[in-house]
Amino acid sequence: MGQKKLIKFAAIKEYENVLEYPQGMPGKWSAFFEQLALGSSPILLENLTIQPKVDSATDNREKQLTLELACGRGEYAVGLARMFPNQNFLGLDIKGNRIWKGASIANKEAINNVAFVRTQIEQVASYFTSDEVSDIWITFPDPQLRLSKAKKRLTHPQFLRLYQTFLKPGGSVHLKTDSPNLYQFTMAVINLFELTLVKQSEDIYKETNMDPRCAIKTYYEGLNIAGSNRIHYIEFKIDKVLPKQKDEMLKEIIAEFEVTETHDAKRERGMNKMAE
Numbered sequence: 001m002g003q004k005k006l007i008k009f010a011a012i013k014e015y016e017n018v019l020e021y022p023q024g025m026p027g028k029w030s031a032f033f034e035q036l037a038l039g040s041s042p043i044l045l046e047n048l049t050i051q052p053k054v055d056s057a058t059d060n061r062e063k064q065l066t067l068e069l070a071c072g073r074g075e076y077a078v079g080l081a082r083m084f085p086n087q088n089f090l091g092l093d094i095k096g097n098r099i100w101k102g103a104s105i106a107n108k109e110a111i112n113n114v115a116f117v118r119t120q121i122e123q124v125a126s127y128f129t130s131d132e133v134s135d136i137w138i139t140f141p142d143p144q145l146r147l148s149k150a151k152k153r154l155t156h157p158q159f160l161r162l163y164q165t166f167l168k169p170g171g172s173v174h175l176k177t178d179s180p181n182l183y184q185f186t187m188a189v190i191n192l193f194e195l196t197l198v199k200q201s202e203d204i205y206k207e208t209n210m211d212p213r214c215a216i217k218t219y220y221e222g223l224n225i226a227g228s229n230r231i232h233y234i235e236f237k238i239d240k241v242l243p244k245q246k247d248e249m250l251k252e253i254i255a256e257f258e259v260t261e262t263h264d265a266k267r268e269r270g271m272n273k274m275a276e
C-alpha cells in the first residue's frame with residue numbers, strides 16, 4: 001500500500017467524523033450528531049443513547065438524516081450538509097482514502113452535520129433502526145454492466161429490501177449516474193415492482209427547474225467514464241412490498257437489454273487507475 005494511503009488511513013482513525021465498521025449504532029445517530037456538533041472528543045459510541053422515536057409529521061425536533069451510498073470523496077454528503085445546516089448527513093463507502101477527502105474538508109470548514117462510515121454497503125441495514133433515514137442518495141455507483149453482476153447494482157431489489165428496513169415512509173431514493181444502462185435497469189426495477197417514480201431525467205442539466213441538490217458535482221461525474229456526456233437522475237420511493245419471486249422476472253427483462261457501454265471490467269480498471 002502506498003505511503004499516501006497509509007497516512008490517510010491513519011488520519012481517519014483519529015477523526016471524530018469517521019466511523020469504521022461501528023457497532024451498536026441503530027437508533028443512536030441523532031445522539032452521535034449532537035456530540036459531533038458539540039465538538040466532543042472522543043465520542044464514545046457505547047455511551048450514546050438510543051433516541052425514542054418521534055412522529056416527524058407532528059414533531060420537528062429530530063433532525064433529518066440523509067445517507068449517501070458509494071460516497072467516494074463525499075461530495076454529496078458534504079455539499080448537502082452545507083446546503084442544509086439543520087439536517088444531518090452520512091456518507092458511506094468502503095474506501096478509507098476516499099472518505100478521508102470529504103471528512104478532511106468537513107473538519108477544515110467546521111461542518112459538523114456530516115460524518116462518514118467506512119463499511120460495505122451490503123452491511124448497511126445493520127447500522128440503522130427502522131425509519132431512521134429520511135433520504136438516500138446513490139451517487140455514480142459502479143454500474144456493474146455484466147449481467148452476472150446485476151445483483152451488485154445498488155438499485156437491485158436485493159439492495160432496495162435492505163434500504164426499506166431503515167428508510168422513513170415517504171423517504172426517497174435519488175440515483176445520479178452517467179450510465180444509461182444503470183438508468184435503464186433502475187427504471188425497469190421501478191416499473192416491475194410498481195414503485196412510485198417522483199422524477200426521472202436522462203439529462204438532468206437540461207431540465208428547467210432542476211432540483212438545486214442535483215447541481216452538486218462529484219469526482220466521478222467529472223470523469224464522464226460512460227462517455228454519454230449526459231447525467232441521468234431518478235428519484236423514487238420504495239413504497240411497495242418487493243416480492244422475491246419478481247427477481248426472476250427482472251432477470252429475464254434485463255437479459256433483453258442492449259449494453260451500450262464498454263465492458264465493466266475494462267471500465268472499472270480505468271476507474272481505479274484514475275481514482276487513486
Ligand SMILES: C[S@@+](CC[C@H](N)C(=O)[O-])C[C@H]1O[C@@H](n2cnc3c(N)ncnc32)[C@H](O)[C@@H]1O
Nearest residue numbers: 070071072093094095120121139140218219220
Ligand atoms: C464510481 S465510485 C463513485 C464515488 C463517488 N460517489 C463519486 O461520484 O465520485 C463508486 C464508489 O463505490 C464504492 N463501493 C463500491 N462497492 C462498494 C461496496 N460494496 N460497499 C461500499 N462501497 C462500495 C467504491 O469504493 C467507490 O468509492
